[in-house]
Amino acid sequence: MSARTETPSPPVSATELDVREALLAPGAPYELVETVAGGRTVRVYRHAPASLRAVLEGVRAHGDRDALVYEAERLTYHDLYTQVATLAHVLRDDLGVTKGDRVAIAMRNVPELVITFWAAHALGAIAVPLNAWWTGSELQWAVEDCAPAVLVADGERWKRLRTAAGSDDALPTTVVTRTDEAVPAPHRRWDRLLASAPSYDALPPCDVEPDDPATIIYTSGTTGRPKGALATHRNHTTLMMTVGFQAEVGRQIAGDDAVAPTPTAQPAMLNPFPLFHIGGVSSVYNAAAGGMKMVLMYRWDTDEALGLCVREEITALVLVPTMLRRLLTSPALPAYDLSRVSSIGIGGSPGATELVDLVLRRVGPQVSINHGYGMTETTSSAVQQSGAAVRANPQVAGLPVPGAEVKLVDDSGSEVATGEVGEVWVRGPQVVAGYWTPGETESAFSDGWFHSGDLGVFDAAGRLRLVDRLKDVVIRGGENVYPAEVERVLGAHPDVAEVAVVAVPDPDLGEAVAAVVVPHEGEQVDVDALRTLASAELAAFKVPSVWHVRHAPLPRNPSGKVLKRDVRDWASAAR
Known part of the structure; x- marks a missing residue:
């Protein structure tokens, strides 16, 4: 993997950094202290619950408030x-x-x-x-x-x-x-x-105890058998505290011109997110800790989701990007009052800029957007930003969350310089104890560091921007092409609903850049126009030489990630 320098993004505001520092200071609500976990010293929240059992004991204080709503059932x-x-x-x-x-x-x-x-x-x-x-x-x-x-x-x-x-x-x-x-x-x-x-x-x-195992969550990997990530009570309670921390940062940097959501009797979360996925599991714990009403959906239906938002006075949406995009682009959306929605999460994937814009235009300026990067092995977010920081820099995932160490390394495991691309490694109280299956842990963890397999770049302010999956890099004639960069450019075209860029074999270059494009329903795309767009925005070696228009959704795993292996197989066969 060769080093590559990225264009720097705008600086983090002093206000954001000051707010973070104040919230983490000694005596503050999110104060960090050192403790030993997993045989090494880590920084943890002083006021985090000792265990998920302790969180459960605390829900009795919420009494007769709604906890769960599912169809006609209410607890x-x-x-x-x-x-x-x-x-x-x-x-x-x-x-x-x-x-x-x-x-x-x-x-x-x-x-x-x-x-x-x-x-x-x-x-x-x-x-x-x-x-x-x-x-x-x-x-x-x-x-x-x-x-x-x-x-x-x-x-x-x-x-x-x-x-x-x-x-x-x-x-x-x-x-x-x-x-x-x-x-x-x-x-x-x-x-x-x-x-x-x-x-x-x-x-x-x-x-x-905090370091007792709490969950085994199987990763939705794109190849081979899933691996069971073994998370502790501390992993999950750390994430709960981080959610509160980020929400408070978002509130404090919102500014005097922030628009308040319509008041509700109780905060409420719409959650069709699969509860076998880390995002869904975390939402169970976060809702209980905050006394939120969690509204469950058996399966996703855009019209039903819009109706639930109004009837149950939803304040927070927990959706994979595909669900969120369908909700935001629904022709029925203007008929529903979503002014009570105050929080929406967006993952750190390409297309976040488009989603941020859609949220603000179609839901309203009262929404605090939470944007980040994480995975099952980091118990959800390891990097995050909220509110005004997202609006200013939607192309980045944000700053490492409290307690997390994040570094970027080259093929030898040495840290790369600021502005250069490297594999993302994460260490801290968010990182799981390892994998359940013997022998799996050693290949992905070293000295507490989890090797993500994702490529990213830090700007001068320490914010992470994702570039791509390490294994998805296209090596075209010795030059590295990061599909996410090409997808970001092609995805901005108004006729494109989805796009995936993959490598296909090439007898001369080794690999060629192939783009599989899905137009909006009932629409067509002009490949020549897309090629012109790519040529204007990207170096020539990054412009796809193989194009396929597909009138069916891209294959995705349960967490919404495109199954690049399936796309690659299809593109190679159809070439």
Whole structure:
């Protein structure tokens, strides 16, 4: 990987840096202190909850406020706590779950998923959400990999698993919900299991420490088997504190001309984000800590989402970029009042500038946009910015979050100079303990540093801008072409809905730059116009020489990332 210098972006305002410094100072709400975690010294929030169990104990203070809304179902925080306590006792007393055991969860976004998460944490067990989109054989593989003491599944996932396993005896003890079918022993139906148990208003006793394991979240990798990232309670509570920190930074740098959202009785989050993904898992914890109402969706539907925003007075949107773009470009959007929405998150991917502009124009100037970069292995955001900082510099992911160390390295592991491209490495209390599967950790972690496989560049103010995935770089005749840069240029054309740039084999250059372009529905794209646009903005070696127009959405994984391997295979075959 050769070094490459990037054009610097505008400086960070003194106000933003001053606000961050004040919030992190001794005695401040987000004060940082040193502690030993995972055998090394890290900087952590002094006032972070000791564990997720401690967060759960705190939800009783929210009382009769709404906790979960799903279709016609509605649970208050009192209901949530009581059901979690009851399930925790059942898991321990009836099903034998103890501290350190795995509790696998296979279901769509329904209340039982959230209840099971918290019940596992109450016992010091490890919650393992499985991808609800997986086939039966994929689910079976994950169950065998994590070896849970108990599996909790909805009826649809239960059917897939039974078919794949071939025998009920091949599955761990399973609690099945959302089904009308009989469930053979020793497996149990959720409704009958809980109906036969007494109601509890206190959790079973258990000592849970900050560095105890809390979750195994399988990465939605684009190649090979998924890897289970083993996160601790400290990882998750650190992220919770960072969310509050960034929100406060955004509020304080908003300026006197900031537009206030329409008031609501309770902050409310619309969350169709898959709860088997780190973003969805984190939202469960953040909503509970803040006493928010979380509105779940079984699957994404733009019109339904708009209706929920109004009926449930949604203040925060947790969406993957594809969902957000569909909502913002919906012809029906002007008919819905979204003036209560005060917070929207946007990932650090190409196209953020376009999304920021769409949010401000189509939702309103009252929205504080949160923009960042992170992944499962960093328990979500490792780099972030909020509010006015996003509006000023939407092309960057932001500054490292408190406690996180972020560096960029070359092929030898040496740090690159400011303005040069390098692989992003992250270390700190956000970084997971490693992977569940033996042997996987060593290839991606060294001395606490997680090797992301992403390429980025720091500007003079220390803000990170993502360039691309290391493995996705096109090496054209010895020159490195970063697809994200080309995608950013082509994606700005008004006729382009989606674009992916990949390498295809070339007998002369080794690799050629190929662009797969998806026009807006019912529209056409002029390849010559796109080529002219690219030639005006990019060096000649970066301009695609292979073009394909595709009238179907690009393939994506559950977290919304384009499956470049699939695009590459398709482009190579169609060339």
